[in-house]
Amino acid sequence: MTWPCPVDPSGVAGPTRGEAAGPRWRRTSRGRYVPATVDGTRPEQRVVEAYARTDGAGAVTGWAALWLHGAAYFDGAGAPVPLVEGRRRLRSTPQVRVLRALLPDDQVLTRRGVRCTVPERALRDHLAGTGLREAVVAIDMAVAAGITSRRRLRGVLPRRWETALDLADEHSASPQETRLRLVWQLDAGWARPLVNRDVLAEDGRFLGRPDLLDADRGIVGEYAGAVHRDRARHRHDVRREDLFRRAGLEYVEVVGDDLRHPALVVERMEAAAARAGRLPRRWRLGPAPVPLDDRLDHRDAMDRLADGE
Incomplete structure (x- = not known):
């Protein structure tokens, strides 16, 4: 960050008045300037x-x-x-x-x-x-950054945001993942999915960490953003989808434009539900992650110790 500075007649701590009026400095607010290259x-x-x-x-x-x-x-x-x-x-x-x-x-x-x-x-x-x-997207992304939690937000946010807090999830990794989850719950009327939970093979091998997972029906939901268009990433995604399907999990994938058409996504989800369960279940859930509040409480305790409290 380059801090705006006032005019300095000596030209040492800031531009002279003449320099401030020239092309090499940019005015940011009344009496404050930064170099034009900033x-x-x-x-x-x-x-x-x-x-x-x-x-x-x-x-x-x-x-x-x-x-x-x-x-x-x-x-x-x-x-x-x-x-x-x-x-x-x-x-x-x-x-x-x-x-x-x-x-x-x-x-x-x-x-x-x-x-x-x-x-x-x-x-x-x-x-x-x-x-x-x-x-919900904003709450998810603040929580995903580890700077607050749903528990800490309750009582601070006005009551009109209680529904948003109820829908929020501490494990979402991107805004589009959250938007897909809201279509899943609000438009399709499906139960709250597990979010970014490890999925293992029966022998304990790691299969993947799907964006969304209906563990009862065995359906994976994935948002494929721009990063997934990279050749190596796409190859990885295809391999992972194959592993999920071989383990008995059905698959729903959406891209950005799909989220503008919730009815299309719901139709895709219902088709996956109709296919689900045809193969034997050969997967299990990995261990649950440490709750965010536990991590935040531990961090705060360490900060207090560092401050000598």
């Missing part, structure tokens, strides 16, 4: 340029805070940077959305030199105006 479209750069407007009194929140906490899927594409303004009165612009709200000290952390709201508050601000399905 890419202002990168999420972290957008965040630091917006935060500089607060003079350190406010905090970033929403997607920007979640990004700084390490939630990679919150890149803010097409969205302004959300700021809680703090003591300085700011004005919203196409680049910045200003939230006028209380900012208690216990809801603020510093990440990479930027004051940002804690993950739970950041997610609450991010969800404002979001529909149910995209709220």
Whole structure:
């Protein structure tokens, strides 16, 4: 990140007034500049340029805070940077959305030199105006990053998001996996699947980790994103599908455009259900992963020890 700087008459800590007016510097906000070569479209750069407007009194929140906490899927594409303004009165612009709200000290952390709201508050601000399905996607991706959990979010998020929390899953690995799962549950009316659970052969050999698994009917659900188009990855996917089928698992695969047509996906799922069970079951579940809350509680305990508490 390149921090915006004010004009410096000496030209040492920033541009001179004449340099600031020239092509080698870019104005980010009133009185602040970065070199023109700095890419202002990168999420972290957008965040630091917006935060500089607060003079350190406010905090970033929403997607920007979640990004700084390490939630990679919150890149803010097409969205302004959300700021809680703090003591300085700011004005919203196409680049910045200003939230006028209380900012208690216990809801603020510093990440990479930027004051940002804690993950739970950041997610609450991010969800404002979001529909149910995209709220589940956002919760899943915050949880997948290991920065919070469904348990920690309960009581923090408004009650209207209880259904989204109920639908969320701590094991989802991508937004499209979550969207497929919501078609699975809400459109097809199928029971909640296991998510990214190891599947083993009867002799204990690892067969794969499907995106979704109906363990009762023996049906695997897979989202094939752009990464799966790579030749080596496609070869791996074909091999894995073959292993699943030989073990008695039926297979449903969807690509990105399919998720725009839930009825098509449901039809594919029902066809798989009609085929399921024709081969003997030659697979079993691998061990359940350690619950996320256990991992977060352990991390927090280690942090307290490191701080000498």
